[in-house]
Amino acid sequence: MKDIEAVWQEMLSMLEVEVNSLGFDVWIRPLRPVKTDDDVLVLSSPTEMSKSEVSRRYLPFLKRALHEVDGAPSELVLIAEEDESDNAKNSAANISAVTRTVIETNKPVASTVNPKYNFANFVVGDCNRYAYAAAMAVAENPGTVYNPLFIYGGVGLGKTHIMHAIGNAVRMSKSHLKVLYVSSETFVNEFIESIRNSKGMNNMSFRDKYRNVDLLMIDDVQFISKKQATQDEIFHTFEALQSAGKQMVFASDRPPQDIPDLDSRVRSRLASNLIVDIQLPDLETRIAILQEKSQAAKANVPYNVLEFIAERVSGNIREMEGVLTKVIFLSRLSERKADLSMCQEALNDYRVQECDEITADEIIDCTCRYFNVAKADIVGKKKNKEIVEPRQIAIYLITELMTVPLTSIGEFFGGREHTTVMHARDKISAQVNSDGKTRTAVNDIKAMVLRK
Ligand code: ADP
Ligand code: MG
Numbered sequence: 001m002k003d004i005e006a007v008w009q010e011m012l013s014m015l016e017v018e019v020n021s022l023g024f025d026v027w028i029r030p031l032r033p034v035k036t037d038d039d040v041l042v043l044s045s046p047t048e049m050s051k052s053e054v055s056r057r058y059l060p061f062l063k064r065a066l067h068e069v070d071g072a073p074s075e076l077v078l079i080a081e082e083d084e085s086d087n088a089k090n091s092a093a094n095i096s097a098v099t100r101t102v103i104e105t106n107k108p109v110a111s112t113v114n115p116k117y118n119f120a121n122f123v124v125g126d127c128n129r130y131a132y133a134a135a136m137a138v139a140e141n142p143g144t145v146y147n148p149l150f151i152y153g154g155v156g157l158g159k160t161h162i163m164h165a166i167g168n169a170v171r172m173s174k175s176h177l178k179v180l181y182v183s184s185e186t187f188v189n190e191f192i193e194s195i196r197n198s199k200g201m202n203n204m205s206f207r208d209k210y211r212n213v214d215l216l217m218i219d220d221v222q223f224i225s226k227k228q229a230t231q232d233e234i235f236h237t238f239e240a241l242q243s244a245g246k247q248m249v250f251a252s253d254r255p256p257q258d259i260p261d262l263d264s265r266v267r268s269r270l271a272s273n274l275i276v277d278i279q280l281p282d283l284e285t286r287i288a289i290l291q292e293k294s295q296a297a298k299a300n301v302p303y304n305v306l307e308f309i310a311e312r313v314s315g316n317i318r319e320m321e322g323v324l325t326k327v328i329f330l331s332r333l334s335e336r337k338a339d340l341s342m343c344q345e346a347l348n349d350y351r352v353q354e355c356d357e358i359t360a361d362e363i364i365d366c367t368c369r370y371f372n373v374a375k376a377d378i379v380g381k382k383k384n385k386e387i388v389e390p391r392q393i394a395i396y397l398i399t400e401l402m403t404v405p406l407t408s409i410g411e412f413f414g415g416r417e418h419t420t421v422m423h424a425r426d427k428i429s430a431q432v433n434s435d436g437k438t439r440t441a442v443n444d445i446k447a448m449v450l451r452k
Helices: 004-018 021-028 048-068 081-087 129-140 159-173 184-196 201-211 228-243 264-270 283-296 303-312 317-334 340-356 360-371 385-401 406-412 418-434 436-451
Strands: 032-037 040-045 075-080 101-103 149-153 179-183 215-219 247-252 274-278
Touching (some): 004 021, 004 040, 004 048, 021 048, 129 159, 129 247, 129 274, 159 179, 159 215, 159 247, 184 201, 201 228, 215 228, 283 303, 283 317, 303 340, 317 340, 360 385, 360 406, 360 436, 385 406, 385 418, 406 418, 418 436
Parallel strands (some): 040 075, 149 274, 179 215, 215 247
Antiparallel strands (some): 032 040, 075 101
């Protein structure tokens, strides 16, 4: 059996991707692998409270991560650190006598679909109505109505959630169907692995895996850009599944025509049936989503607190959820009802601090790199469309990510009037809602700036 620390490190690297970053830092990272024996991995949590939080929120995640690690135990026990000193020396059988949570693991039926995301907890608003309707139709009649279904939209707006919801619905109502969800990264890695090991067999088993399913969902498909061999493989997988009447669902941060360096055969297949987008949620939808999340966490968060968060975090539901997670954490820790001061604290370390460090120069640099234009042009006098649009987007991002007076922004751009700055800001802000290309550009540049 594998070394306990190695198992845990592998699990951590999977969990880091799956769990939102705040949840990961607050709940998962503090866990310690204590020992493995009798096919049981014992994880210790610092306190009783954190143990019960971890078991309530993250059991399915831990369970799935454990499944994925080769040579790992098949069962998992959570204990609180208080118990650890007494029990770590005992066998797994003895641990059953102490306070603990056992996670049943039923190897080897690991599912790639996350039970946490379903239609019941997906909040429908104007921003995602079409995507929701299309996903429901696909879940009810896979392989018939909309095949393939292509869902696109900005980061953290619910694409992955809706794919898992399709998978869960199909697994519930048509349990005989084989459902496979993968990120395009997994697809690429497994494909490369299959080539590396190719003595014939592994390549076959890769193909078997992807061509013998009734529902194949590939997430974040924009990442296959430039990967010619993977694109070929997706093309052939596509053809095989389509001719067998099997359902495919793809998600991406942009529509097929905007994915660069994509083989035209693949592009046309991806776009060959229904394409739906998910837009930024309006305030009401954001509040409804927070209500859903706080109920799911069994936390009684007052409405004004949810509204406060929803008003301040608008571009990414995952971030908004992160702030809520922190507020709930602070409220549980202090054993007080969640209030606005906790929101302020959560917002402080979540975003505002990040934004404080951002400079106008960085935003302008990232915008120039994204559009491949010269900085001198963006801050200069040129009025052609290729320059004006990036300039306006940079201005918009500065107003969004920084707190600087409009007149100072004008100064960054060669002494432009504050009315020009206002005009640029309002124009792009409207375009973000109405035009997918602008939205993608804004989100991508924002991600570049925040990643720095
Ligand atoms: P994406 O794949 O588009 O980047 P995700 O599907 O991972 O985004 O969603 C990010 C987080 O936001 C998830 O926790 C998800 O549950 C939540 N979320 C997004 N949209 C909704 C919605 N309409 N209702 C409930 N939760 C949502
Ligand atoms: Mg996603």
